Amino acid sequence: MRKYRLRVGLDVDDTIYECNSYALSIINSRHHDEEPVSINEITGWGHYGRHSDERMALYGEPEFVRTQPIIPGAQKFVHELSRLADVFFITAVPPACMTARAERLRGDFPEIPPENIIIGTRKDVMAVDILLDDAAHNISSSRAAYPVLFRKPWNTDMSGLLAVNSYDDFLHLCKMVRSSFTEKAPDLSNGGVVCLVGPSGSLKNDIAHELIKLPRFEKPLTSTTRPRRAGESADAYRFIGEADFLREKDAGRFIETTVYSKYYFGTSDDEIAPIVARGHFAVIPIDICGALTVKNLYRSRAMLVFTNRRKNAVLLDIIGRETQPEDKVRRIMSLDFEYRNAEVCDVELPVGDDAAAAARTLEHMIGSAARRRPGKSGK
Template structure:
């Protein structure tokens, strides 16, 4: 019998607009002018926004909390792919209203699959979608996925999505790892820092069939392959990007026109990015996602040789194990040290 694919979904700020509704209510009652984007960290912030936290223990607030846009459609689509479990850490006095709201708004979910509690590290499933970084780090599920919100934008080294469509694409990638590929589809190289992604990219470019797509970043200290722009310029261009991601507090993005220009040349767009950017490229262009593999010691040695700031060095090394787990999401694996173009390039 085929094993049922199980997905655990958080409630607050994943399906329901908890913080957005709380900020709106707080502004109305106290005549503040806060925005949800002002919530830049988990927990208390040391400002007036902390007053919203009292709402989270109010059953009426939980009852009236609105559903996020497209959340219902998301659950409908996900229910056709997996068995859904809801895990919510709502206050005990609000549990009844929370369960009633879930049943009312998401009839596709079996009421027996609604779990109340904070110990999400005890859950066993194939995937988890949650906006809390601690839940993602401690999860025992196969693929924990962070749902991006203003308070977790600085978190890196984890699989993340900013939209429901991206998460559904991830679900499809996990369940159908070998889709039919157009030979001219963009190629995205992913893998741990130090694995040799740039070496592989250079070898592919030298064939003349591929051209690397330059990215944009707010990181003024970034190396080659990026155009450095200000935060204001990045925000202004946000609608031009096919994907964006955050790493160590800096933004990175790929411009749709830069990808299209490679197609017009009759060549294959080549990109080096994390798994989150790769998911967007799969969603938009049906990209082939190639995992570049190397031993952990090789990766660490390469990272240490770069002379990076200590904090960045630590983050890159600490993320190696997590990034290696992404191999199962990719279409194929190549060696970062002994790469041969013939292992990837096939004449259509």
């Protein structure tokens, strides 16, 4: 298959240059007699957190734009990305800051042609193949074929969007999109990781429960801050408090973490690796952001499975849950984005109302994939 050269758009603030954290460092130095403003106080774009007016004013100062630190690894990331895609910087700054922004980008990223630096607020008219942006409102209005959210503390409550945790994950996603999975099919001949991706109500957890009844399928224990549901098994997840979760996250326990409906979820390779080493299948119901991280780590030994259940059944499942109305609204509003995630999964699993039947179908699909790729292994 001929390589297709992607067109990739990159947001700049908090994607390439530090913005919120840099502004807070300035503000905290001005108000050293107060408790420092935490990055976690910024929960969305605009006036969030203490001294938000002062923070927003900084974004309109040319000197601020000229001195924003480059996010560690950004230059290497852009260099590697430019080898497989035409890269466009798509950035919104006030008119007074446009020259400063253009000069910084041209100096820091000389491999990007000046004509590929696009300054303006209408990101919704940019028809690139893939867009990386930390602002959820830009992702939801994007015309890109694959709008990708760059996970930051202020967008953790956004569920269902195609998202990545790191530059490395985004590079791997770009390669996956470019090849459309035709170059290297999943190799599960000696076990591997089966990531179940799909919207709420698509029976991911039920299918996982049925799969682990079958030989060689095991479910690694995922940690979560979500409360245990009525009737839910105590070993369905490792249920822990948010403070403990964040402490373990900072200590590097998890290979991926994500937030779904304001609850944290995390997967540890200490739980996955022993299963794969035994030649078994680690089954993980997971959102697309976490699945891409797992795929990046396990490569061809990971299969991303989109659980494709008809939308009306998914809606009825969400509506019937004993959760808060705002949680139901959030899940329903994210459905269109979640169904688009099928495009970056390895296979689609048709799901009706019988999780056991879907599990048997998936077992057959995995067996067929293993038979097509005999004798290969290696993480």
